[in-house]
Amino acid sequence: MVTIEEAQRSILASISLLETERVSLFSGLNRVTTVDHIAPWDIPPADNSAMDGYAFLYDTMDGDRLRVTGFLPAGEYRSTPVAPGEAIKIMTGAPVPPGCDTVVPVEDVREDGDAIHVAASAKKGAHIRKRGEDITEGEKVIPAGSLIRPQEIGMLSAMGTSSLAVYRRARVAILSTGDELLEPGSTPLPGKIINSNSYSLGAQVLDAGGEPLMLGIAPDTLEGTIEKIKSGLNADMVVITGGVSVGDRDFVKLAIEKLGGKITFWKVNMKPGKPLAFAMLDGKPVFALPGNPVAAVVSFELFVRPSILKAMGHDRIFRPRIQAELLEATANKGKRPHLVRGIVSVEGNRYLVSTTGNQSSGRLSSLTQGNGLILLPPDASLSAGEKVDIMLLDRGFEMGKEASL
Template sequence: MVSFEEARNVILSSVSATGVERIHLLDAAGRVLAEDMAAPWDMPSWDNSAMDGYAVNSADCGAAPCKLRVSAFLPAGAKAEGVRVEPGCAVRIMTGAPTPEGCDAVVPVEETDNGDHEVTLREPATKGQHIRFRGEDVQAGATFARAGSVIRPPEVNMLAGFGMALVPVHRRPTVAILSTGDELVELGRTPGPGEIINSNTLSLATAVREAGAIPLIIGIARDTRASHLEKLQEGLKADVLITSAGVSAGDRDLVRDILEELGARQVFWKVGIKPGGPTAFALHGATPVFSLPGNPVSTMITFEEFVRPALLKMQGHRRILRPFFKVVLREELRKKPGKVQIIRIRLERENERWYASSAGNQQTAILKTMVDAEAIAVLPAESTRFAAGDEVDAHFYGNHIDLLEATP
């Protein structure tokens, strides 16, 4: 049995980023850049006005009020060739228009009387004010977005500004999802005596999508060697295979044996974590295979702690683990030594500290506790008692990270 930390380190050292594909910029949001992006030209490409107002020579208006003759007009989209700020003159200018020769400042229209033929400036002008200078944002050849960056609206804006319609990103891995067991029936069929709905597949597919990868649902492997062989062969065609159930030591737990027959190398089986102890990890060539316990709570927790970070790394993400933060326990917790224990918790914010309460019954059969959980507390393996008021490490679960963003 490997420790929680060892299991995660082994998994992450066994996977690498997928290949590169070039996709349209509009489809690139949330994807990870596979290459550094360098500016093909200066941004902005010319000196231009940051305000609607008047282009002036600051030497003409060092004191206020100041009257100048309006000699020309430069709207956005115009060319400045042939336009010049002569001594004692101003050029009416719009935001984004190129600054004319002889201009070293722009006076906002709000600081003038908005004259058409003659303008009075109510404030003195300072050299360089309200001018966006060529290359002050990004200079030609400079890297403006690094490989490993997640493409957000700001990156889209800058990529588009440089005319980059196709961008290199890491390919999204395909993830085959297989549940096992004769007791399972698919959604849409009413379960009979001894049957349960195959909810794990849908939960895992949702988690895979949330992690940015592509789920491939391949059905249910029945408790026969032939069924396992067929389904596992199909699953190994994907970039990643996740199985749920059939990984313990029972007579019908066939997953590990059939994977070995198919040439997969078991890297570890059993992890010092509760829930989720029977988790196994194997490699079929370079294809990672995660064999997760079948209990839905254990399935979701082991996906969160082991599979999700691997999928993020495969997509080129640099931040693949959820950040830990300290929480203060509202109540006493006890555990046996030897395993890291995962506790589902709810959070409250008081006096700039997070306080944690149990999300409910921590038995692995209690699914609603996962629904109610906002975060996960990770209790160290060798510790056995945690008093109310003690601090422990926790991380947000799922999209509840919005709690952190909403913290005043």
């Protein structure tokens, strides 16, 4: 039985980068770029006005008075210099014409016929955005390996980019096993349950940026399990839930071996999620996760999600970890590390956490009620107020319900 860390290292050593593809600008959002993006020109391309106002040469003012000799809106350019002692009305974003080194906002002038009087507070060189102030031609603006966020989309568009090369999305085949399973939309019958695992796992694949390929349900036969697994080998990874323990109808490990796969390990020293196997089959990673709903979700977070992210070029592949104060006494009386579902909140500069109650691995509500996993070491007995390590599943609790600065 391997540790969580040993399992993660073993799995990630088997994960290779996926191929690249060229996509439209919007389709690059939350993807990882494969090439350096170099600025083809200065941004801004010329000195321009940061305000609606008047442009002039500061040292040529006649006292506080300037004669206004023209108007320059954004989108137009003037090559004729503005004469000394004169000003031109200019709009925000318009290129500053030759002969000017200062812009005074409209609210800082007093109009006087065809002239203006400039407030004493005007400063030389004010309110001009300099050429190349943002980026300069030839500068490496977005390095290869960068995550493309909305701000990178904006910068790429400013650089004239309409498409970009990124690592493609991981296609992940999802398979549930068990004669007891029915698909959502069915009416539960005696002895039957609804297949929730495939949809939890498929949603986790989507959340990680991958593309789930839903294989449905494999029957509790060796032949049926083999056929279903084979049908998923056109994906980049295969995730199977159920059928991986030691029951009379647990055929997943045997099916993988019959197909020529090599099981790297089986069983991880953790709770929930002990009966977990990882294999390579036809060069594809295969994750055989437990069938209990919570165990499947938790196992995915620890092992599958980092693998998907690595394959798609991400260098930050693990959920964030924090320390939080327990709001209640909590114990782990077992010999395995226990990932307890918790409710994390923030109070001032402190993180607080309480459990979601009953920690049965079949109780999916223990996850829906929480937002993190409390990492309890074996034989731990902790009092309220003690600090524990938390793996955050989402950070929604840090978002405010009301606007604040």
